[in-house]
Amino acid sequence: MKYIKLLLIIPFIGMILCLPLANRIEPYVFGLPFLLFWIVLWMILSSVIMTIIYKFDPDNKEGEA
Amino acid sequence: MNTSLIIIFAFAILALYLGIRSTRGKDINMDEFAVGNKGFGTMFVFLLIAGEVYTTFTFLGGSGWAYTNGSAAFYVPAYICLAYVLSYWLIPKVWRYSKKHNIISQPSYFASAFKSTSLGVIAAILGTVALVPYIMIQLKGLGIIVSEASYGAISPALASTIGAIIVTIYVIISGIHGSAWTAVLKDIMILLVIIFLGLYIPYHYFGGVQPLFEAVQSSAPEKLTIASSGLSISWFVSTVLLNALGFYLLPNSFTVALTASSEKALRKNAITLPLYTLLLLFAFFIGFAAIIQIPGLQGSEGDLSLLRLSIQTFDPWIIGVVGAAGLLTALVPASVMLTSASIGLTTGVYKVVKPNSTDRQQLLVSKILIIFIVMISLYFAINGSDALALLNILSYALITQLAPALLFSFAKKPLLNKYGAIAGIIVAVTFVFYMQITGSKIATFFPNVPSVINDISTGMIALIMNFIIAIVVSIATNGLIKETEDEQLPTTGHSVADELAVTKED
Numbered sequence: 298m299k300y301i302k303l304l305l306i307i308p309f310i311g312m313i314l315c316l317p318l319a320n321r322i323e324p325y326v327f328g329l330p331f332l333l334f335w336i337v338l339w340m341i342l343s344s345v346i347m348t349i350i351y352k353f354d355p356d357n358k359e360g361e362a
Numbered sequence: 363m364n365t366s367l368i369i370i371f372a373f374a375i376l377a378l379y380l381g382i383r384s385t386r387g388k389d390i391n392m393d394e395f396a397v398g399n400k401g402f403g404t405m406f407v408f409l410l411i412a413g414e415v416y417t418t419f420t421f422l423g424g425s426g427w428a429y430t431n432g433s434a435a436f437y438v439p440a441y442i443c444l445a446y447v448l449s450y451w452l453i454p455k456v457w458r459y460s461k462k463h464n465i466i467s468q469p470s471y472f473a474s475a476f477k478s479t480s481l482g483v484i485a486a487i488l489g490t491v492a493l494v495p496y497i498m499i500q501l502k503g504l505g506i507i508v509s510e511a512s513y514g515a516i517s518p519a520l521a522s523t524i525g526a527i528i529v530t531i532y533v534i535i536s537g538i539h540g541s542a543w544t545a546v547l548k549d550i551m552i553l554l555v556i557i558f559l560g561l562y563i564p565y566h567y568f569g570g571v572q573p574l575f576e577a578v579q580s581s582a583p584e585k586l587t588i589a590s591s592g593l594s595i596s597w598f599v600s601t602v603l604l605n606a607l608g609f610y611l612l613p614n615s616f617t618v619a620l621t622a623s624s625e626k627a628l629r630k631n632a633i634t635l636p637l638y639t640l641l642l643l644f645a646f647f648i649g650f651a652a653i654i655q656i657p658g659l660q661g662s663e664g665d666l667s668l669l670r671l672s673i674q675t676f677d678p679w680i681i682g683v684v685g686a687a688g689l690l691t692a693l694v695p696a697s698v699m700l701t702s703a704s705i706g707l708t709t710g711v712y713k714v715v716k717p718n719s720t721d722r723q724q725l726l727v728s729k730i731l732i733i734f735i736v737m738i739s740l741y742f743a744i745n746g747s748d749a750l751a752l753l754n755i756l757s758y759a760l761i762t763q764l765a766p767a768l769l770f771s772f773a774k775k776p777l778l779n780k781y782g783a784i785a786g787i788i789v790a791v792t793f794v795f796y797m798q799i800t801g802s803k804i805a806t807f808f809p810n811v812p813s814v815i816n817d818i819s820t821g822m823i824a825l826i827m828n829f830i831i832a833i834v835v836s837i838a839t840n841g842l843i844k845e846t847e848d849e850q851l852p853t854t855g856h857s858v859a860d861e862l863a864v865t866k867e868d
Contacts, residue, residue: 308447312440313599320595322579322586328572330579330586336436337643340443340636347450347633356454357626 301353308343312336367512369682370689373551374528377693380547381532381540391721392705392728393466398538400461402621408631409545410538410618410698412638416552417695418503421688422665424642428649430664432585434593435646441602443636445609450632453610454625455772467702468616469710472764475771478780479714484787485764486710489613492761493703494739496612497696501526501743503665504692510669511685513678519744525692526740533697534729538621541697548690553641555687559672560644563651566675571647578650585653596814600822607825608762614695617702648672704731756798759821763790766825766832782836790828794820 319335326334351357385394393400402410419438427435456471465471468489473482504525505518512521532540568574578585588595609615622628645668652659652667656674659667672684708728713719719727766786770778796802797820804823805816 302451305447305451309444312444313602316588316599317595320588322575322583325572325575328570328575330433330575332433332587333436333643333646336440337640340439340640343443343447343636344633347447347629347636350450351629351633354629357629 301350301355304346304350307346308339311342312339364513364515365678366682366685367515369679370508370511370685373547373686374524374689377544377547377690378528378532380543381528381697382535384532384539384543385536392708392724393464394537394539398542398621400620401623402542402627403623404627404630406542406545407618407622407627408634408638409549410542410621411615411631412545412549412635416549416556416641416691418500418507418688418692421552421556421645421691422503422506422668424645425649425652425668426662426665428585428646429652429659429667430661431593432582432650433588434598435649436588437598437601437605439639439642440598441605442609442639442642444602444606446632446635446639448606449610449619450629452768453619453628453632456610456616456768457619457622457625457628459771460620466617466620467705467709468611468613468764469706471616472767472771472783473710476767476780476783478784481767481780481784482710483714484784485767486706488760488764488787488791489706489710490703490735492757493613493699494735494742495757496614497699497703497735497739498742500692500696500699501740504689504696505743506666507669507685507688507692510666510673511681511688513673513681522740522743525689525696526736526743529693529697529700530733530736533700533732538617538698538701541694541701542621544690544697545694548687548694551683551687551690555684556641556644559668559684560641560647563671563675564647567651567655574647574651574654577654582653585650592813592817594813594817597817597819600818604762604819604821604825605758607765608758608821611761611764611768612757613702613706613761614699617705618698700732700735703735704728707731756794759794759798759819759824760791762821762825763787763794763828766829770832777836778832779836779839781839781842782832782834785835786828786830786832789831790824793824793827797824 316335320332322330322332324331329337398406424435424438427438459465459475460471463474465474467486469482469486472485473479501522502518505520505522508521508525509516509518532544536543564571564574568577575586588598610619619628648668648671649664652671656667656670659670669684669688673681676684705728708724708731712724712727716723764787766778767783770776770783800806803816803820804811804818
């Protein structure tokens with residue numbers, strides 16, 4: 298679990314590297330143009346990914362006593 | 363005096379009262395003034411960091427950018443979100459080192475981590491230079507909001523001045539505590555206002571969010587995707603990366619991170635803040651609605667789109683509440699920025715000039731500096747004329763040049779020394795200023811480059827130069843560092859990484 302923080306790279310890949318593929322208006326998702334939906338999606342996924350890391354992060358175990 | 367102006371003034375007085383009252387019963391020393399004795403819980407830290415997101419830039423610039431530049435505006439939530447992702451890893455390290463060494467400002471962090479008072483001085487100056495345009499933006503935005511929301515009953519310059527006086531009073535009395543308490547009021551207001559406006563306007567004019575975007579698609583489809591040149595994908599990506607790196611290097615965000623009472627509070631905030639940033643969507647909805655409803659605002663007038671559309675839609679008392687929320691989104695961030703800029707100068711420069719100064723003297727100097735910085739910012743807010751977002755980008759281009767020094771301060775091996783860090787920063791900052799002043803792009807020097815390269819932001823190019831120079835100079839001067847350290851310190855110098863490792867074992 299020492300390397301769990303490497304998961305933090307995923308939002309960068311999703312939000313930035315995949316952006317050229319998401320640069321389109323259609324299809325609309327939840328009423329949003331696709332590009333805006335894509336960015337919103339990754340904001341939510343960033344939160345989810347950090348929650349997972351937090352659960353397994355050994356740094357949070359210390360000093361809990 | 364009209365209804366909306368009365369409401370705005372009531373909130374201004376409430377903010378002043380909360381700000382002054384926040385330190386009742388506390389003995390204010392430098393540590394308390396600057397970072398609340400590193401004792402703020404998750405909630406206050408959350409609100410203060412979120413304060414950076416919900417500034418006047420959100421209020422005016424977010425909707426303004428959507429109005430003028432369409433989807434390019436999405437760079438804002440994108441970089442803020444990635445800044446939080448990065449902060450999950452980065453900020454607890456900074457906090458741990460600062461706690462151990464009793465550091466209360468960014469310049470002290472760099473001075474301590476690289477054992478170089480010169481680097482501390484450079485960080486202090488750079489921090490101030492980056493923050494003054496930011497404070498100016500807040501004051502200028504405040505002037506615009508209050509003037510518009512009062513239906514012109516009060517001029518922008520007068521409104522900016524009154525705002526500057528309020529913020530100066532409570533910051534001088536309460537320091538960061540004043541910011542924390544006014545932040546509570548501010549976030550309640552901005553949440554209510556932005557969600558209400560962001561939902562009401564699309565439904566009122568278009569019957570929903572998707573119909574709003576479909577209306578934009580049929581009249582101005584280019585606003586809904588990122589352009590192929592200019593504010594293109596490569597501009598977007600480089601700006602997002604640069605700002606994500608720079609976010610916590612802004613002295614105000616750095617300071618707020620130091621107010622936390624634990625590392626866990628910082629990590630928990632990193633998790634929740636991207637969701638909070640989703641509120642920016644509502645500002646975008648308003649900007650896009652304004653494209654259809656109030657076309658014809660030119661250039662920096664786009665920043666007025668939210669207020670103009672609101673005024674067209676609502677009664678004066680609602681406009682008063684909107685104006686009050688706008689006022690608070692300027693006051694709170696400005697107060698944090700003022701505190702951190704003045705503490706940075708005091709700890710980074712004044713303490714170097716007068717190493718034996720007492721806590722009381724330092725506090726006095728910080729307060730004098732606050733007045734000084736407010737006056738400069740106010741002058742530029744009233745007399746300057748640039749659009750809000752452009753200055754915001756220049757701030758980031760400058761402050762992010764501290765990134766190599768910050769990132770390498772955690773390295774297990776001292777890859778970067780003080781000479782390298784300083785050389786990199788100086789070259790990069792000079793480059794940013796040169797490009798800005800002469801209005802140059804890469805194509806100015808290499809006319810044939812494709813727009814993919816030409817659109818990369820100046821700050822990002824400077825940052826790449828910075829990294830290369832910092833490493834090369836460090837390698838070249840490592841011998842020099844070894845010699846002086848051998849003379850001065852018989853024991854080897856500890857890097858931040860060493861110390862972090864030690865702290866962990868404790």
